């Protein structure tokens with residue numbers, strides 16, 4: 013049965029006149045705002061929407077301009093859109109339903125996070141056999157040198173905004189992510205990336221390095237594998253100087269190619285919004301990826 017005429021009717025009734033052609037974006041937003049913003053208030057509320065945080069269940073009202081990948085938008089737990097997207101993907105991919113984290117059923121699934129946000133890591137550890145791990149403190153996990161006994165043991169692995177900070181060659185981290193997972197295991201990956209071109213390695217010869225301060229500015233001193241000394245300034249840090257130095261800017265194509273090359277399958281970029289949980293991607297980059305280990 014072709015449901016297209018019915019869909020067209022529903023969209024037209026809602027005012028989406030050009031639903032198939034992609035035109036009329038402004039109109040769509042106006043209509044969306046109308047349907048999403050809290051009813052019964054004055055028109056000052058134009059542009060506000062309500063969503064239920066899937067990390068803590070809190071109902072929030074927020075101006076849509078505040079919905080950003082990295083800005084806290086739940087007034088209760090401080091979750092960002094990226095954190096809610098990770099919970100959403102765990103729910104959709106592993107449970108096959110759109111559940112709030114407090115409603116996740118208990119499962120014997122084993123999973124690991126690489127420096128995950130504590131806001132969802134703590135409740136997730138109460139539901140499943142999940143461990144949040146760290147590069148610098150207990151419980152340790154260095155994704156570039158994984159313990160052989162951990163190989164093939166995980167049902168899921170989360171690497172959220174971590175891979176841009178791992179020393180090159182980055183392929184090793186992708187390979188080890190696949191090695192840690194069981195057949196059918198789920199990899200959730202987020203990194204900042206650009207749509208076009210190739211991944212830009214800022215320090216391709218990074219080997220033994222330290223960050224020091226000189227005249228109030230951070231400097232990166234590196235000794236390459238063949239013993240040459242290098243020095244870099246113009247460093248970019250993410251949320252915490254000295255710890256989260258940006259080592260590369262990924263490109264979408266290279267992420268897809270590397271996931272494929274190390275043996276992942278069912279690789280997907282998640283553009284789709286989830287209005288209910290306040291996940292609306294207004295940019296077509298920095299989106300979350302999922303990939304599976306073949307069965």
Ligand SMILES: [Zn+2]
Nearest residue numbers: 065068086089
């Ligand atoms: Zn919350």
